[in-house]
Amino acid sequence: MPHIADTSLxxxxxxxxxxxxxxxxxxxxxxxxxxxxxxxxxxxxxxxxLVNGLHPATTDGTAxxxxxxxxxxxxxxxxxxxxxxxxxxxxIAAMANLRRLYERTATASPGEFPPIQGSRFTxxxxxAAPILLPILFMSAWLLLLLRRLA
Numbered sequence: 001m002p003h004i005a006d007t008s009l010x011x012x013x014x015x016x017x018x019x020x021x022x023x024x025x026x027x028x029x030x031x032x033x034x035x036x037x038x039x040x041x042x043x044x045x046x047x048x049x050l051v052n053g054l055h056p057a058t059t060d061g062t063a064x065x066x067x068x069x070x071x072x073x074x075x076x077x078x079x080x081x082x083x084x085x086x087x088x089x090x091x092i093a094a095m096a097n098l099r100r101l102y103e104r105t106a107t108a109s110p111g112e113f114p115p116i117q118g119s120r121f122t123x124x125x126x127x128a129a130p131i132l133l134p135i136l137f138m139s140a141w142l143l144l145l146l147r148r149l150a
Contacts, residue, residue: 011106015113018102022095022117029091033130036084040137043077047144067148074145078138085134092127 009017050066050073095117102116117123 011112014105015102015116018098019116021098025091025095025098029088029095029130032084032087032091033133036080036088036134036137039080039084040077043073043080047073047077071145071148074141074148077141078145081134081138081141085131085138088130088134092130 047070050070053066099116118126
């Protein structure tokens with residue numbers, strides 16, 4: 001069986017293999033973004049429930065437990081943002097490597113097949129949400145966490 005980087009592989013087969021891998025990485029990226037949004041909505045809901053349950057006049061240990069939970073939820077949400085952001089960055093790197101592999105090993109004329117993954121402009125626009133959403137949520141959680149710790 002020929003190796004993927006082997007230029008003796010028929011051009012259409014080579015294109016199809018690389019394109020299939022790119023689609024797989026794109027699906028993984030969509031899944032990661034779905035995990036991210038689901039986790040953030042769950043954590044924001046828990047945070048909001050706890051904030052609404054705090055009463056300044058409460059003197060028992062319940063208020064302390066709630067305040068601790070608010071800090072823990074903020075810290076957990078921030079860590080979730082970081083971890084999912086790193087997995088999204090790994091997917092972006094994998095897709096970039098696949099595009100470079102295709103460009104290095106493509107043998108047919110460039111106009112014979114559609115672009116392997118759209119234009120550079122559409123690639124960048126498609127990455128706006130996966131890159132910016134974790135950064136925005138992480139900023140919000142850090143702000144909440146720092147306000148709780150201050």
